[in-house]
Amino acid sequence: MAVVAGATRGAGRGIAAALGEAGATVVCTGRSSRTHPLPSDYDRPETVEETAELVTRLGGTGIAAVTDHLDPAQVQALAERIAEEHGVLDILVNDIWGAEVLKGGPADWNTPMWEHDLDDGLRILRLAVDTHLITSHRLLPLLTARPGGLLVEVTDGTAAYNAAHYRISVFYDLAKAAVNRLAFSQGHELAPYGGTAVSLTPGWLRSEMMLDAFGVTEENWREAAAPPDFALSESPRYVGRAVAALAADGGRARWNQQSLSSGELARVYGFTDTDGSRPDIWRFMADRERGREPDPGAYR
DSSP states (O other): OEEEETOSSHHHHHHHHHHHHTTOEEEEEESOOSSSOOOOSSOOOOOHHHHHHHHHHTTSEEEEEEOOTTOHHHHHHHHHHHHHHTSOOOEEEEOOOOOHHHHOOGGGTTOOGGGSOHHHHHHHHIIIIIHHHHHHHHHHHHHTTSTTOEEEEEOSSOHHHHHHSOOSSHHHHHHHHHHHHHHHHHHHHHGGGTOEEEEEEOSSBOOHHHHHHHTOOSSSGGGOOOOGGGGGOBOHHHHHHHHHHHHHOTTGGGGTTOEEEHHHHHHHHOOOOTTSOOOOHHHHHHHHHTTOOOOGGGGO
16 A cells, blocks of 8 residues: 655656556545645646546556645644555655746756745745655654555655755755655664665656646657757656565665665666666766766667
């Protein structure tokens, strides 16, 4: 039984869908709903009900749970519902984000922090970090009720990459580095209970927002007028299959406290993206920075 917090779209929807492929029961949370939506930072059409229906179509059991993860009372109500209806929690995925608009586009990147709107910057941190802390605080008692629980903190960039590279702005940089560290610290606390915590980053994610930004769909994304590295982009299902592979691995404790990527885990577990490929943009960038001239085709 799994909770994917922040499952409305993007990586969260891809993770919920891949867990559905594996036959899991998945509680899909988010603020965007057909019936009683909560105020959202995006004006987007996707809903948690759509994600839950997708999980069910793929062979799992999808359950929509409209939740604002900045509100501890709402997350506590979610925990109580799970305890009452399911009794146990095996997998918690913290994918809550919501700051894609606030971080701005390329024209806004590399702007000194004192030139940013402070309220916007602090909201980035609240959406990226506070939501994860609140969710873990309320749901980890269910995850630790029996050994074997898996916590996945979804971020952007591996711990090694983020430690060596400035990421867009001070606020974004801090947010994504903090989520990697959350997995490390929570893994320390989960280990005595037989639990495993990892941070997980996709590569260049072809989310709904990304496809819209380039004016393409998942069917014709290769036609996008995008930078060359977009050739190594991945669908949200790819990082989802990374989570499903971890969940199915009885020896997953060996990954505890580590920072992982979808491409790395694809090499280990053998899963593929929806097109049958195994994109690994983080390995590609690392090799390029070592002075090589890598062929992108060798990393897909």
